[in-house]
Amino acid sequence: MVLLPDEGEDMWHTYNIVMEGDRLRASTIRKVQQASVTGSSTSSRVRTTITIQVEAITFDTGACMLRVKGRNVEENQYIKMGAYHTVDLELNRKFTIFKEQWDSVTIERVETACDPAAHADLAAVVMQEGLAFVCLITSAMTVDRAKIVYNIPKKGKADDTQRKKAITKYYDQVMTAILRHLNFDVVKAVVIASPGFVKDQFFDHMMKNAVQTDNKLLLENKSKFVLVHSSSGFKHSLREVLEDPAVAMRLSDTKAAGETKALQQFMSLLASDPDRAYYGIKHVERANDSQAIETLLVSDTLFRSKDLAERQRYVRLVDSVKENGGEVRIFSSLHVSGEQLDQMTGVAALLRFPMPEIEEEDHSLDSDSE
Incomplete structure (x- = not known):
């Protein structure tokens, strides 16, 4: 997929799209040493296109800058195969991302980033x-x-x-x-x-x-x-x-407002009707097995996990809730509402009907282990 970021927020979306193991092709600056006939060497900076296998990604929230580090995996006249290089992704300069598999959560994020109406x-x-x-x-x-x-x-x-x-x-x-x-x-x-x-x-x-x-x-x-x-x-x-x-x-038409409202609903339900509000992956998956989830709240932090199996587990949960007619809200960890959700394991659900048995099962497991 070829992407062209045109504002700082696109870098945050890219940070959530690029994963370790992906390949990234982008334009970059490389310092090159050149030897002259007399034996002296001069260094110059050249712009070249490189394809790296991603090993580390860092995001600077203040500057909205993204740095991607990895090894070169394609022939290049300036950079040896397997050599490390760090690419600074820049605004208004396109890059290409190669993945073994594009999951539904990642594709939805690309669509959100490309939709100007989604920008609060x-x-x-x-x-x-x-x-x-x-x-x-x-x-x-x-x-x-x-x-x-x-x-x-x-x-x-x-x-x-x-x-x-x-x-x-x-x-x-x-x-x-x-x-x-x-x-x-x-x-x-x-x-x-x-x-x-x-x-x-x-x-x-x-x-x-x-x-x-x-x-x-x-x-x-x-x-x-x-x-x-x-x-x-x-x-x-x-x-x-x-x-x-x-x-x-x-704010009624902005995504931030929708997230804040969903989290408010969850917190008030947790206080007034706790059998219809659960957090933590095990409880939420248990509720999903019974097709009970009305709204799933999930933090984007979980989709950046270095553990591929864990990442896929959350993608499966999102897909399953949608298939069962539930609503999914993916929270940004850079929002105050997302920070709050992260403190509660990063995943929570509002249920269509009470499921006290989830809590009861936990209590029986605890008493068995004593």
């Missing part, structure tokens, strides 16, 4: 006094775009004028980060979240500034801002922010 269009600013994170939330990941830390004197420790000046400078830095990192042609909503009144005071400051400086970008997009409460200005507060009903309404 939400930004979030999580803040508290002196701290703010500006994030982009796409269908596959939450990307930090800016972190603002500003020292604001505490009340009573400095005179009021000094404190007000510091707060104004802090607000200006957050506003600059919003203007620099958010593309309002794409972003449909910007959530501003904070404890207390920080979000409201910041928003008032930003809009007053926009009027004074005639900043048309902010004035024309004023309606896109949604102000919600969060327990802190740290990034982990995003989870509660995404669960807020006002935000959920704005």
Whole structure:
């Protein structure tokens, strides 16, 4: 399959598509030593196409960069057969992936990456006094775009004028980060979240500034801002922010919202009707054997397992749930909802009907082993 990534998020999808043992053909730069007639040698950098057997893949979330390391498996005038080489996959430069088998989960990911409608269009600013994170939330990941830390004197420790000046400078830095990192042609909503009144005071400051400086970008997009409460200005507060009903309404057409809602349903069912909510591969497979799964929640971490048999086990589970008419939601481990699912083994299921026998079987096995 030939792929051409045209934005950072495509690199995250590629990270989930390329596996150890696959072959990757891509354009790369290689340093070449050339000997002259006199015996001296010069080195130059040449661009060449290489095919490697993949041995290691690393993904840099901040830069959305992907590095793939492996051995050369095709004749090349600059690189010996079997020599190690690391390829940096680049935006707008195509590459080819060869697999022994393309499973359904991988093909679905390729289709999702190629569907522009699947790209969420939400930004979030999580803040508290002196701290703010500006994030982009796409269908596959939450990307930090800016972190603002500003020292604001505490009340009573400095005179009021000094404190007000510091707060104004802090607000200006957050506003600059919003203007620099958010593309309002794409972003449909910007959530501003904070404890207390920080979000409201910041928003008032930003809009007053926009009027004074005639900043048309902010004035024309004023309606896109949604102000919600969060327990802190740290990034982990995003989870509660995404669960807020006002935000959920704005997000109703995005994948991130669907995942957050599915996880919320699972957690509330686990508390109110635990016989219809199970997590852990053994319990979930047991429920699937009875065609009981209504919604399967599974983390993309499990499909990156180095153990081929384990990877295939989860692919089979996904295919089986779909065949039985169930819904499958694959969570991104770069989303706050995905992180939460990973903490619960990475796989969970909401059942169509209660299955108390799953829990009972476990208890009987425990008592047998005692």
